[in-house]
Each structure stands twice: as structure tokens, then as C-alpha cells.
Amino acid sequence: MKKTDFIIKPNDEDLLRTMEITGSIKSVERMKKNKKFRVDYEAAKKELVESAAPVLCWNRFPIKEIVGNQVVLKNGAKIGRGPVAKVVAGAQELILGVCTIGMKTERKSEEYMKGAAMMKGFILDALASWAVDSVRAQFYEWIKKEFFKKEGLRTSSMLWPGNSWPIEEQAEIFKILGNETGEIGVSLTASMMMAPKKSLSFLLGAGKNPLGSEDSLQCEFCPDRPGCKAYKIRMNRHL
Ligand code: SF4
Numbered sequence: 001m002k003k004t005d006f007i008i009k010p011n012d013e014d015l016l017r018t019m020e021i022t023g024s025i026k027s028v029e030r031m032k033k034n035k036k037f038r039v040d041y042e043a044a045k046k047e048l049v050e051s052a053a054p055v056l057c058w059n060r061f062p063i064k065e066i067v068g069n070q071v072v073l074k075n076g077a078k079i080g081r082g083p084v085a086k087v088v089a090g091a092q093e094l095i096l097g098v099c100t101i102g103m104k105t106e107r108k109s110e111e112y113m114k115g116a117a118m119m120k121g122f123i124l125d126a127l128a129s130w131a132v133d134s135v136r137a138q139f140y141e142w143i144k145k146e147f148f149k150k151e152g153l154r155t156s157s158m159l160w161p162g163n164s165w166p167i168e169e170q171a172e173i174f175k176i177l178g179n180e181t182g183e184i185g186v187s188l189t190a191s192m193m194m195a196p197k198k199s200l201s202f203l204l205g206a207g208k209n210p211l212g213s214e215d216s217l218q219c220e221f222c223p224d225r226p227g228c229k230a231y232k233i234r235m236n237r238h239l
Contacts, residue, residue, distance in 0.1 A: 002184060003142075006054035006135045008101070010045050015130050023229065024126045036119065044124040051104040052128070054135045057180040058097030058143075060206070063088075079172040082165030083221035084203065088156045089212030091205025095143065096173050098181050099135045100199035101128060132198040136160070140204070148206050156205035157213040157220075164221040167192045173201045 016028045031037045062074040070080035071094060079094070088094060105128045112121025136158075144155045161170040174181050174188045181187070186199045194201070205211055213220075219231050 001058055003056045006138050008049055008052045008054060008131050018130055019126050040120040041123050044120050044127055047108055047124055048105055048127045048131060051108055052131050053102035055184045056097055056099035056135060056139055057184045058095060059177060061094045063091055063094055077176045079169060081169055087159055087213040088205030090207055090209050091156060091211055092207040095204050095206060096177055098186050098201045100186050100196050101131050103196045106196050106198055128198045132200050136200050136202055153206045154211055154214060156211040157216045158202055158204045159218050160200055160202040163224055170201050
């Protein structure tokens with residue numbers, strides 16, 4: 001299934017704080033006073049909105065059983081490790097998905113970075129990372145509060161490969177989704193890098209009964225949390 005009705009509407013406070021906390025800029029207050037930064041930031045924001053082409057593919061897969069740290073689907077596929085089995089415990093089905101904002105923004109930021117507009121390229125790259133995460137978060141809100149609520153289903157916390165969940169499991173997401181990822185133009189390399197780079201894959205569980213984890217952030221299962229600068233931002237957005 002394909003979904004495209006996402007809104008890329010940069011929120012300055014959220015974006016700038018994310019850039020500050022992840023080390024892309026030193027201080028929001030300092031950057032706000034920097035005229036060149038302000039001009040480049042506004043231009044990059046406009047380009048992001050014009051060039052981003054958000055699209056997401058997703059599907060639901062009935063669960064047969066959970067064995068150890070593996071979720072076994074009724075179609076015979078297995079996916080797990082990390083916190084997956086714990087998070088989706090009790091679920092009747094697994095939802096897998098991949099989202100992207102496409103190649104256009106990425107190409108533009110690379111062009112700027114190679115040329116004389118390095119700062120603008122750098123800002124556009126950071127905005128593109130924020131944008132793809134915002135697509136993932138918008139989908140999570142929609143499926144939780146609109147889609148599954150109508151069916152009377154509860155939804156688990158959402159997980160995406162990396163940090164607490166081994167990145168190699170991304171290959172299983174792509175295998176299980178089959179042609180759907182190609183239909184939105186996203187591919188996966190042997191080194192688990194997605195193309196376009198501004199793409200994300202994810203998983204969550206759904207079911208009628210209470211689930212292993214329903215309102216936690218992925219961060220709560222992450223071993224990097226104590227030193228992670230982005231954690232606070234995620235906590236504030238609760239996504
Ligand atoms: S704690 Fe940090 S590194 Fe870990 S999942 Fe959250 S944002 Fe990512």
C-alpha cells in the first residue's frame with residue numbers, strides 16, 4: 001500500500017534545536033544572528049518544500065507466533081532481534097514500511113556542497129533528514145490515531161533499524177515488503193544503505209489486546225541513550 005499525503009512543513013524551533021543538539025550548528029541563538037546563515041536557511045527551507053516528494057509504502061502481515069526474539073509471520077517470514085519481540089508481544093499483526101522524500105533534495109544539497117554554496121548544502125541536508133523523519137512520524141500518528149483506532153486495534157511503539165535494533169534486519173523488511181519498496185523508488189544495498197539516502201524503514205505491531213510496548217519511544221530501548229543529544233528532542237516531540 002502506498003501513502004503520499006504527507007505535509008512537509010518545517011518548524012523552525014524544532015529544526016534548529018535538532019541541528020544544535022546533533023552538532024550541525026553550534027548555537028541556535030548565534031545562528032539566528034548570523035545573516036548569511038539566516039538567508040541560506042530560509043532558501044534551503046524553501047528548496048526542501050519544493051523538492052521533497054514524500055512517499056511511503058506499508059503493509060500488514062498476520063503473526064503466527066513469537067519464538068524467542070523472532071516474530072514468525074503466517075507467510076513463513078521471520079523478523080526480530082533487538083527489542084522487536086518484546087515491543088510487539090501480544091500483537092496479531094506486524095506492520096512494516098519504508099518511507100522516503102526522494103532524490104531531488106539530496107541531489108540539490110550535494111550540488112551545493114560541491115560548489116560555492118557549502119553552507120546552504122549542509123543546511124539542506126540537515127533539513128532533508130528532519131523531513132524524512134517527519135514523514136515517518138506523520139504515518140505513525142495516522143495509523144495509530146485514525147487507521148487502527150477505527151478497527152479497534154491497539155498499536156505498539158514504532159521501531160526502526162539502527163541503535164537498539166540491528167541494522168541487518170532492514171534486509172528482512174525489504175524482503176517481506178517485496179516489490180512495494182521498488183514501487184516507491186527505494187532500494188537497499190548489501191551494506192544496508194538505502195537509496196535515496198533520505199529514507200527510513202520501520203516496524204510496529206497491532207492487536208486487540210495490550211501489547212508489549214505501546215507508548216515508548218524507540219530511544220527507550222537504545223543503548224546509546226545516556227550520551228545521545230537527540231534524545232531530548234525526541235522526548236519533546238514524543239515521536
Ligand atoms: S537515544 Fe538517540 S541514538 Fe538512540 S534511538 Fe534515540 S535518538 Fe537515536
